[in-house]
Amino acid sequence: MDLNLDAPHSMGTTIIGVTYNGGVVLGADSRTSTGMYVANRASDKITQLTDNVYVCRSGSAADSQVVSDYVRYFLHQHTIQLGQPATVKVSANLIRMLAYNNKNMLQTGLIVGGWDKYEGGKIYGIPLGGTVVEQPFASGGSGSSYLYGFFDQAWKENMTKEEAEQLVVKAVSLAIARDGASGGVVRTVIINSEGVTRNFYPGDKLQLWHEELEPQNSLLDILNAAGPEPMAM
């Protein structure tokens, strides 16, 4: 089996953004793969752009990082000029500007989510070609295929913060179960008028879905309770 360790780092990925009554919840898995090899099993795909706007990255790890870095820089200047925090709409449009104008060279799908005092919590999806779509919920990455129907049924308007976060964790965990290119832990970021909260859900603590196996204790752990010291003979 060819691991293809020279393949560019890609984030197979499941990324999600969901609005609720008062803000947004962003969620993502944590697997970065180089071909079949998991280059980073605990990556953080939810990146800060400003105090009140974050972006979920998918696709090429390098492309998405560079785009985020540029937009963070532009937004910083914009905030200084305006004298107040940038809006989520403006952040999304700056990402769109880079994604559309460099569409031939970039391969990254992004979800921008945040809160501003004019519009409240907003989610903008910016897929491969560089369109911007404002949505009540958005999903992206290879794992998103498994979530379209799930969200159509499960998302409701005016959820509470707790309901929204549970929905996001459930969704990412469902996608991880089905998508080989998504895995690891579930990270969430909640953004509202009060600020930003980051949460972490370890992979082995997630709910098991249909036909998934319980984690087994390895026989090696049980049989050799106190083994020899590694370097001793």
Added chain:
Amino acid sequence: MSSIGTGYDLSVTTFSPDGRVFQIEYAAKAVDNSGTVVGIKCKDGIVMGVEKLIASKMMLPGSNRRIHSVHRHAGMAVAGLAADGRQIVARAKSEARSYESVYGDAVPVKELSERVASYVHLCTLYWWLRPFGCGVILGGYDKDGPQLYMIEPSGISYRYYGAAIGKGKQAAKTEIEKLKLSEMTCKEGVIEVAKIIYKLHDEAKDKAFELEMSWICEESKREHQKVPDDLLEEAKTAAKTALEEMDAD
């Protein structure tokens, strides 16, 4: 008030010993010689009015517009040298367009006024450029509500409840200060601005004038537009009546 800046007033890049730049002050005088321009911020929008002094009876009424739309949600009224004003309006339109194409949202009025002010100021920094001989009142309605800014030839820009430039600016300011702007709607504001302009028009010195008015308010769907003809006529009639009542005293 007139002081001769002998020797220190030949270039905009020269300060006088008492720290003044005379060329900028002379530019302001050009503005002071033009017809009055008034702008007020009412509780639901902005109203702007211009006293257009008619140079010739052969001119078509309604031509030579002094109030221009800079974007859907903002407009500018110009006082001073008309050709200079055209340049400033063109620049404002271009800034508004470019902001929207980069940031995907209508330009905030504060940002637009800062960009226009910095452009006007630019022309006071080089000896091979002369300052703009016009002042501008910028009215707009954005996410933060209605706002009114005034940009002077020096490049200064401030935000106002009520502003006036041109010949009758002192008299206009006195009248504006008498108004209770925070309780006034734009419909009432249109009448008041018309009354103010008619009142400070000097029949002796200047012959005829045409009243041009625009507004941005809830009624105009937050878009900058000419005041509707029927309301304008109503305003003119009310203004003339108010004048007659005054004269009758």
